[in-house]
Amino acid sequence: MLNRDKVRYQLFLEPRLAERLEEMAAQPGVARSDILVAALDAWLTRQGSNELDERFGPRLDRMSLQIGRLGRDLQVLLESLSVFVHQQFCLNAQIPEPDAAARAVGRERFDRFIEQIGRQMASGAKPLTQANEVAS
Template sequence: MRNRDKVRYQLFLEPRLADRLEELAARPGVARSDILVEALDAWLTRQGGHDLDERFGVRLDRMSRSLGRAERDIQVLLESLSLFVHYQFCLNAQIPEPDAAARAVGRDRFQKFIDQIGRRMAAGADSDASIAEAAA
């Protein structure tokens, strides 16, 4: 770009900044105005990014908190379901007393249930069949 296509500005720098600018411009092929243009462009770009953070940051934070709560609730729900199913298979086994044999039957049923759920999740099949049918 030619100089007549540019706008000229005059600015005053503190001595420490002027010294740093002179050090950078001492390298071959580097002009002071190029350094200042790049620095100003970077600063303005960073300010634009800050505006985006101000504009969308609150909304993204709110969405993040909401997703965190949903994830926590799902984890609690899954753990509760797992404990309930385990309780049903172990304590309500069709053996009169929940002895070692009943616990073994319950563990076997629970493992079959988990295996079937794992197969369905691996297959990715969204069927209308209920989890109860998977346990049968």
């Protein structure tokens, strides 16, 4: 393209950028204008496309799916807990207050329950996996 077909701009560069430009233009057959045109074209092209979406979109999509699965699993867990609590409070008979033997059995069962939760948390295993193993 002839110079008369181009638009001339005057710009000011910081000294560090001017030095880098001069180093690149020191090679034979490389003009400062060509370097600046290529750099400006690359910058404008990147600004036109959403670079963050291109870079992180697939990863964010996978993370969204994983969070959705976690939400679903949490919902199942909460529903199971609510059914269990409902069964314990509504369907099982209450222990009479003066019955010391029944209270002792209740305390023993609660202690075993707490110990089992402690073991599960310490092992880092998934609760539903261990619940299935205990039920088997």
